[in-house]
Amino acid sequence: NEGVDKVRKEERAELSDSSQDWLTGRKYLFLKNPADWKAEEKQCFEELRRKDLKVTKAWGLRETFQSFWEFTSKTAARAFFSQWLQKAKDSALRPITKVAVMLHDHLQGLLNYVTHRVTNAVTEGFNSKIQMGYDLLNESLADRESRKGYLLRYRTWKKFSGYGGAREQWATDSGTAAAGQA
Numbered sequence: 219n220e221g222v223d224k225v226r227k228e229e230r231a232e233l234s235d236s237s238q239d240w241l242t243g244r245k246y247l248f249l250k251n252p253a254d255w256k257a258e259e260k261q262c263f264e265e266l267r268r269k270d271l272k273v274t275k276a277w278g279l280r281e282t283f284q285s286f287w288e289f290t291s292k293t294a295a296r297a298f299f300s301q302w303l304q305k306a307k308d309s310a311l312r313p314i315t316k317v318a319v320m321l322h323d324h325l326q327g328l329l330n331y332v333t334h335r336v337t338n339a340v341t342e343g344f345n346s347k348i349q350m351g352y353d354l355l356n357e358s359l360a361d362r363e364s365r366k367g368y369l370l371r372y373r374t375w376k377k378f379s380g381y382g383g384a385r386e387q388w389a390t391d392s393g394t395a396a397a398g399q400a
Contacts, residue, residue: 219249224313225276248277276314279306283321286328295332299325 226248255263267274283302289295299321306318321328331337 219280221311221313221317222248222273222276222280225311226273228313229272248273252281272311275309276311279309279311279314287331289332292329292332295329296325299328 250259252260252263263274279302282305286295286298286302289298303318303322306314309315
């Protein structure tokens, strides 16, 4: 989605200069699942597709890649990916090429999903909870240290400012109750 949206933004900027601003207000059309399109969205997309826009090519590459998740054989998935990668590179759409290279860098993990149908989403969620707890712990420790510092400064101020402890101690030492109340 990110690659398609970047292509859309770039092309929209190009088209707005030439007064052919067909992409204004169409962001979610390209991000939304086609199965969820309403009739007018389908019609709008077909009109845009006939204009041979870069964003429709990017969208087509993204939709084609969705087939990858249906493979159950690593060999077939790898062959599909190789063909898709070449099409993505041939598209000369920089954001799509960037996503394609990133996917290629993670191909082993993608192929592992094809065979095992397991993601690391649960692990990522668990790590998130641990990190949140760690952040809260650090935050509460920092608050505690801050309060300790405040109490130390307050007690020091109280002792040496003539209020409280030192003054009362002097009154007790001199034996005069009146001096302690003054």
